[in-house]
Amino acid sequence: MKFSRIDKGDGTVLVIEGVLDALTAPEIRPTIDALVEEKRKSIVVDLSSLRLIDSSGVGVIVSLFKRCKAFGGVVRVMDVQNQPLAIFKLLRLDQVFGP
Amino acid sequence: MIRAILPGRLEYRDLAIRLVASACKLVPNSGDDFGNEVVSAFSEALNNVVIHGGASPEEEVEIEIDLGDDRLTLRLKDYGMSFDLRTVSPPDLDALPESGMGAFIIMSFMDHVSYEAGTPNTLSMTKVAGKGLQ
Numbered sequence: 256m257k258f259s260r261i262d263k264g265d266g267t268v269l270v271i272e273g274v275l276d277a278l279t280a281p282e283i284r285p286t287i288d289a290l291v292e293e294k295r296k297s298i299v300v301d302l303s304s305l306r307l308i309d310s311s312g313v314g315v316i317v318s319l320f321k322r323c324k325a326f327g328g329v330v331r332v333m334d335v336q337n338q339p340l341a342i343f344k345l346l347r348l349d350q351v352f353g354p
Numbered sequence: 355m356i357r358a359i360l361p362g363r364l365e366y367r368d369l370a371i372r373l374v375a376s377a378c379k380l381v382p383n384s385g386d387d388f389g390n391e392v393v394s395a396f397s398e399a400l401n402n403v404v405i406h407g408g409a410s411p412e413e414e415v416e417i418e419i420d421l422g423d424d425r426l427t428l429r430l431k432d433y434g435m436s437f438d439l440r441t442v443s444p445p446d447l448d449a450l451p452e453s454g455m456g457a458f459i460i461m462s463f464m465d466h467v468s469y470e471a472g473t474p475n476t477l478s479m480t481k482v483a484g485k486g487l488q
Contacts, residue, residue: 274368276367276397276401277364277367277401277404277405278364278365278367278368307371307393307397309394309397309398309401309456310398310401310453310454310455310456310459311401311453313452313455314451314452314453314455317450317451317452318452320450321450321452337386337390338389338390338393338394340390341387341390341391341394341463342394342459345394345458345459345462345463346447346455346459347447351450
């Protein structure tokens with residue numbers, strides 16, 4: 256997995272590429288914690304290059320969403336495709352994270 | 355039958371998933387959804403064995419794949435603690451759970467799931483091509 260964050264004003268774009276699963280989720284947790292601690296108002300999670308996600312990876316994104324919502328922040332997820340989209344649809348997250 | 359024996363460690367997860375993804379493409383009339391759903395279910399099953407099964411990292415897991423004309427059956431064998439995922443209650447999706455979704459994903463995406471505790475424990479999962487999510 257590779258990930259990067261791009262900050263602009265109060266907003267952040269978090270790009271996650273490759274595989275977000277039980278093995279790689281711990282790598283991105285500190286970045287998620289930092290985004291919450293900094294109270295970023297608007298976060299877009301770009302999953303256009305995410306190849307595979309499992310329930311551990313989903314847990315990371317849901318955690319970001321819930322923690323940001325608690326202080327009034329907004330998290331949107333964009334360009335989910337293929338296997339990650341199948342998981343998001345099953346868990347109805349496409350409705351939660353949609354535009 | 356396709357058979358693979360791997361160390362029961364997360365480092366081998368991607369290799370196992372690539373094997374299953376490739377096998378899915380050999381089932382006639384299976385589309386992208388078929389592969390995505392089988393891979394998702396297998397991924398969760400492997401997590402259950404490796405992370406939650408309590409087996410030593412040195413113990414092996416065995417993957418068997420049967421390819422049929424219209425279906426694929428996966429058998430995952432392990433020597434850890436037995437755990438019948440069919441007994442797990444489905445998550446409350448409205449509450450946006452952050453964990454406890456693995457069994458639900460498996461049961462939702464596969465058409466038939468059975469489990470036999472023993473030495474080894476054997477989880478069998480079958481998906482039929484063209485049936486789609488129920």
